[in-house]
Amino acid sequence: MALTKRVAVVTGSNKGIGFAIVRGLCKQFDGDVYLTARNESRGMKAVEDLKKEGLNPLFHQLDISDPTSIQNLKTFLHKQYGGLDVLINNAAIADMTEVLSFYGITQKGDISYAKQAENTMKVNVWDTLAVCDALFPLLRPHARVVNISSEASTMIYPKCSKAIKGRIRDPDITMDQFKKLFREFEAAVTSDTVEEKGWAKVAYGVSKIAVRVMSYIQGKDLTKDTKRPDIVVNSCCPGDVDTDMTDHRGIKTIDEGAETPLYLALLPPNVMGPRGEFVKDKQIEQWPV
Ligand SMILES: NC(=O)c1ccc[n+]([C@@H]2O[C@H](COP(=O)([O-])OP(=O)(O)OC[C@H]3O[C@@H](n4cnc5c(N)ncnc54)[C@H](OP(=O)(O)O)[C@@H]3O)[C@@H](O)[C@H]2O)c1
Structure with missing residues (x-):
């Protein structure tokens, strides 16, 4: 395979918004598109579904919680493509009790708050960061990175203390x-x-605040990489989407949910912006005052 062929990777794309992002990239991205999944048979089934639509995604296993799996993908991309042009960090989890509370429904969870918060932070923040740390060295000039955050970040931010808010929005944060x-x-x-320490007791929302802050820092840091110009990192909210994660209460279709991530993934070379921003409905959204 030509080492210059462009390549895109979408994490957690066997279903939901990630699946629709792969569908959109297959139609619009000039290069190979990898649908990835932690479970190989779920991933292959999703690839087959898209093939029936006349699309041609490729598959690679990726469990973002498994360092070996991340490393295998990295080695594969390096060997086959010599780089990476689009990375969409879509894989995430949400506790159903927290999800339902967004829709005004109270339900007691099966596991303790501490356990679910730990799981949520691990996958949505630290495992996502591990994927970035592994794959960012492969990013080529003009690469686009999209980290899927959520409007939950905007909703939860006002519940944090003034001190925490100040640290979240610190423009110089490292x-x-x-x-x-x-x-x-x-x-x-x-x-x-x-709550005593100034946080809101909504781990999913906090994890998505973290994804948004992380993206800002990554965008800023990569801008300093003069050897690899024009790498753009943004985070976004796909909207309220009808998926397993929302217990199918969301109002947008998965293809509608994929629109903003696709817009960011396909930003043209040397675009002025958005860069290091949080984007919703293709518009930059700031932290609330
Ligand atoms: N739906 C919404 O309204 C909404 C709103 C705001 C933001 N978001 C964000 O949008 C993204 C996609 O959400 P969705 O609604 O499409 O969720 P979903 O239908 O639950 O899909 C989540 C995907 O992530 C995968 N995943 C979870 N843990 C993983 C791991 N350790 N390694 C690899 N893949 C993993 C899942 O794989 P399995 O099938 O193996 O579980 C699945 O493919 C998430 O980042 C979510 O937080 C969604």
């Missing part, structure tokens, strides 16, 4: 400070002092 900040949230979860 990756080390980012890690410290969200490790503090996890410590507060463990000591059952989440």
